[in-house]
Amino acid sequence: MRNIFLVFLILALGLPTGVSSQDCRLALQGSVIDFHDKSPLVGATLVLLNTDKATVSDIDGTYRFTGLCPGDYEIEISHPECRTTLYPLTLSSDTNFDFKLEHHVELLEEVDVIGDAIMDKTNSAQEVTLEKNVLERFSSASLGDALKELNGVSSLNTGANIVKPVIHGLNGSRVLILNDGVRMQDMEWGDEHAPNVDINAAGSVSVIKGASALQFGGDAIGGVVVMEPERVRATDSLYGQTLLSGVTNGRGGTLASSLTRSFESGWFVRGQGSLKILGDQEAPDYVLSNTGMRERAGYFQFGNQQLEWGFNARYSIYQSDIAILRASHIGNVDDLIRSINSGQPLIIRPFTYDLDSPRQEVTHHLGKVEFYRRFEGVGKWQLQYDFQDNRRFEYDVRVGDDRGTPSIDLNLTTHTFSTDFKWDASTRYELHTGLVMRYQDNFANPATGVRRLIPDYEKYDLGGFLIGELRLNSKWILDSGVRYDFSRIDAQKFYQNSRWEERGYDEDFQQFVKEDLGTQLLTNPVFDYHNISLSVGTKYDWDLRHSLRINYALSQRAPNPSELFSDGLHHSAARIELGDLRIGSESSHKFAASFEYRKDDWGLLLEPYANFINDFILLEPTGVEFTIRGAFPVWEYRSTNAYLLGMDGSGYVNWSDSFRSDLGFAMVKGKDTSRDQALINIPPANFWHRLNFFRDDWNGFEFSVRGDWVLRQNEFPPNIFVFSPEQQQEVLLEINTPPRGYLIFGFRTQMEFDLGNASLLTTSLSASNIFNSRYRDYLNRQRFFADNVGRNIMLQVKLNY
């Protein structure tokens, strides 16, 4: 996105005409950016010493010199808010160079000091950022929906409201989510557990596709999602924003508002809140009964940011209450067969705002305190403590006295203490080292009257990393890092004697048994994991139009509690889920490259990758188990060797000053090499194209039409045969068969109105699935029961003041 914009600006500035001599035709261009957060610096003066050449960076921070002769230069860069800096540079060909300035005044107002780390997450990995204006379009949706704007990011859905991000085909514990510098601990292991974050609280969201950003964790085999709040302004001011969105599908909307008070002394205080209400959503032909939701979220933050030191404290709360499609609550395998064959949900009721069972209710509290100290000429030291409390209730359709009692009631509490030091005084190299300690306690409330799916456990983590970055010259940057993580999980779990023996644990893990209660055993499994992660890569800018990034990352991830301990009937999914105590850490070797070619009228970005994973942990249907309620599908975790090969691509064409096309595609193939079959839940190939029309002089008028074409996933693991008690015979359960491909269209239009007094009103109207097409998505767990949502029209009003 950003690059496209940049190219646009270059186009708008026009190409240079003057050429001084035959040999002096070289160009030097790039951006002047804040050293700390990569934000563009406007109005920086760049002087090529001992020449007559000088320029000023424009609104996007970009600059350009032309007609330069090969040779050695010294460039002086000055900016009203920065220390004036001299850079030596040798020119032998057209060069693209970004100057990073120590932006003192900006630094003072920096809210998020982890933002430092964001800047050099990686140089060599594939990473992309969604800016605030894009995030705002998803105010009424979720983080997962917004991330799907990025090529290579898809989602695993449970209906339309529970959206888990999938990066390069991987999800769950393989995708880390950082919320303002805090790694979210929100039971990310479950398929129907969406990230407990409010998209309205984010100022920007970056995605690193892969595990190369070792400072965040070594286990991001899928990738890292980094959410950052908006920065606080430097001046003595009071400002804010209110955003109101209304949607037709679900007949609800979102109200989000924020207010910041900042002082010149460095102190600031900020509050933000949002409220979302949606009723039942609708597929083209019917109401998706019981798919409404409520979401309340907010945060409060204050701090003082000085150049030498600073601190900030933040408390945030996120609460969601999400109803789950009534028709997806099934009793047994015969109900599932009936649902798959029926083609439409078995329960359709009139529209309502009420949330009924099955539903989930989640509350996430997050508190953090952060402190930093800068040592002149050396670097910066940072210290952070964060606390998270995640409470999850899952309510199922229950009878009698248990009506209203949750079937799952888990409370996950996490304390994390981290510290890091970064040597960033040199412009040639940078070193970053850090340590993290984490303690986590999960409590599974026995008052549910349902056997615990996830047991009580305590988990201890200790990790350390060292990352280095070396700038060889204006073209080459090398980066490399290593990380070690120790984790211990200490669980207390009841196993039915029959399950303990069926799994063969009585032979392998008898030492864990603490007490025999007749029909069940109390066990105390304790496992230690030692994981090493590694990343090495390079970025090469060989001229103005081309750049190349190559990265290799080794990452290891310890199994999560769900993969180890799941045991029992997951009522909301109507399936028996079985973990395996024998599962060990998975190791991924990922090779990724990114090639970019930019021209004024068109450009291209290709990002191929290959991910080879040993002991890859997956959950798949394996058969049925018989109970008094009939037969239930059994989903078992197992580990295998696998690879994922894929390619993301995007491009743009500038047809004229007012018309532009953006397009993209993503495809990935996943293979279980041990069994020589396709991996489950791999996103199908998809293509999109958006045609944009824009006229700044018509009140910032924008209009765009977008088409999304999702192919059918033709590679999937074999279906299973199950015995149907109702039919008294073995039947083929088409549980893995993907739905057909689909093509859907949407549009969006926007205008801005200046209200004076620094207030800006932005209005937009958008629609998705405008032709109300019937379709089902392979990565929606409700595809067995109902179509995806139909047409949705959204009206949004935003006021900045």
Place this chain on the structure above:
Amino acid sequence: MKKIQSIVLLLAISLFLSSCSNDDGAPEPVNEEEIITTVTVTLVPQGGGSTIVLESRDLDGDGPNAPEVTASGNLAANAVYDGSIVLLNETETPAENITTEVAAEAAEHQFIFGTSGSIASVSYADQDENGNPVGILFELATGVAGNGTLSVTLRHEPLKPNDGTLAGAGGETDVAQTFAVTVE
């Protein structure tokens, strides 16, 4: 600044103290309340004869063991039986009778019967408060001698009234068992 450092230090210390102080006590076992472990179908022949008991018992609930299905004897040909169903949770002592819960919410439940072979038909012998069948009590008629099956499905929140078929009733399945019987 010193103050802030000490606050952070205090927090860090309290974190580790709190983690150490966390009790290592054993968790409480879950008292499973709504599990049905046992379905007993009692068939009493009208006009005398031996009572037949069909039973399906699954003491490990959702565990790996399949239910054990037994029949106390063979049914007589061309006979009519008064049938009744009892649902128990035998993981508790004494066993909890789930049938009473079903009877209390009779309007939200219905047993659906399926027959094949030598079992000729099943008809309802009870009603909920709306006059719709429940199926805790029923009448079963046998045909000529041979083999047959009786399937018993308890549906929760079915469409009521319905046509007596599983597809017509809809709802959620609480019990689904099939008994193979011999009619002689």
